[in-house]
Amino acid sequence: MTDKQDPFKSELTDDHLESAFAALRGQEVKPSNALLARIMADAEEVTRDRAAHETSAAIPDRKGLRIWVRQIMASLGGAPGAVGLAAMACLGVGIGLNPPAVIEALETTYFGVSDVYVLEMIPDLQGELIDG
Amino acid sequence: MALDARPISDAGVTDEALLVLFANGDREAARLLTIRLAPIVLSHAARVLGDQAEAEDVTQEALMRLWKIAPDWRQGEAKVTTWLYRVTANLCTDRLRKRRPSGLDDVPEPDDGRPSVAQSMQDAARAEALQQALMTLPERQRQAVVLRHIEGRANPEIGEILGISTEAVESLTARGKRALAAALANRKDELGFTDD
Numbered sequence: 001m002t003d004k005q006d007p008f009k010s011e012l013t014d015d016h017l018e019s020a021f022a023a024l025r026g027q028e029v030k031p032s033n034a035l036l037a038r039i040m041a042d043a044e045e046v047t048r049d050r051a052a053h054e055t056s057a058a059i060p061d062r063k064g065l066r067i068w069v070r071q072i073m074a075s076l077g078g079a080p081g082a083v084g085l086a087a088m089a090c091l092g093v094g095i096g097l098n099p100p101a102v103i104e105a106l107e108t109t110y111f112g113v114s115d116v117y118v119l120e121m122i123p124d125l126q127g128e129l130i131d132g
Numbered sequence: 133m134a135l136d137a138r139p140i141s142d143a144g145v146t147d148e149a150l151l152v153l154f155a156n157g158d159r160e161a162a163r164l165l166t167i168r169l170a171p172i173v174l175s176h177a178a179r180v181l182g183d184q185a186e187a188e189d190v191t192q193e194a195l196m197r198l199w200k201i202a203p204d205w206r207q208g209e210a211k212v213t214t215w216l217y218r219v220t221a222n223l224c225t226d227r228l229r230k231r232r233p234s235g236l237d238d239v240p241e242p243d244d245g246r247p248s249v250a251q252s253m254q255d256a257a258r259a260e261a262l263q264q265a266l267m268t269l270p271e272r273q274r275q276a277v278v279l280r281h282i283e284g285r286a287n288p289e290i291g292e293i294l295g296i297s298t299e300a301v302e303s304l305t306a307r308g309k310r311a312l313a314a315a316l317a318n319r320k321d322e323l324g325f326t327d328d
């Protein structure tokens with residue numbers, strides 16, 4: 001058993017290790033010019049990509065607007081739903097501005113009054129709409 | 133965003149400030165950061181990987197990640213060097229895990245062309261022996277020992293880099309040093325270590 005370790009052989013002290021660390025620290029690991037050039041090329045590529053991205057983001061995105069409108073339409077049930085909603089909105093406004101006689105009769109029946117009270121959120125708007 | 137070639141005085145400008153300037157398109161800031169940080173990253177990667185070519189790849193990848201994160205960098209949260217050490221440590225870990233387990237015989241010989249003008253033959257032999265011994269340590273121990281005893285980082289920062297507590301760093305470096313001492317014991321005379 002010749003490779004058995006000598007039990008009397010002392011291990012390295014902290015000072016020995018520290019001198020080995022110092023020796024390794026002293027071995028300069030210097031980046032080559034080729035590596036530095038590759039790193040700088042990466043930096044410029046990232047800068048160019050970012051600039052291109054920012055430019056494209058600043059231009060209004062027509063495609064994005066179309067997608068947004070399509071999503072709204074879909075949530076309303078497609079084109080028929082949207083047309084129906086618009087028609088009912090117009091009908092509601094028309095009834096509100098010029099209520100038919102049957103509505104006034106129902107008011108008298110259920111509420112005991114025949115006068116219509118209009119809460120004007122925007123003064124004179126109703127008059128302008130009626131008068132044109 | 134146009135590239136700006138305005139010169140910057142190197143002295144007194146922090147890495148964090150340079151990174152902000154780079155994010156704003158300053159080419160000179162990128163150059164200064166490269167000059168400052170590439171040697172740090174390369175040195176750490178070379179010590180941990182024991183392979184210059186792989187260390188260069190890791191250096192390029194680590195700095196590429198720095199360029200990409202620059203616009204989102206939050207000042208005051210971490211030092212650029214600490215963040216970069218963390219990225220480098222992780223990249224080294226990934227590469228070491230992909231390697232098959234290696235013995236001492238697989239450790240590459242030191243690069244003869246490496247600059248060592250001011251070093252004595254004995255220092256070169258000690259450095260080579262220590263590098264070979266480092267490669268026998270478990271990866272986390274190696275990272276901790278290199279950061280503490282070669283790069284000279286403080287234990288709390290090493291904990292931040294490796295994602296462990298300061299106490300765990302102390303334990304790792306202590307075990308690492310014991311293992312290195314044992315690994316180099318047989319070469320004590322050859323390396324000129326005397327008991328006096």
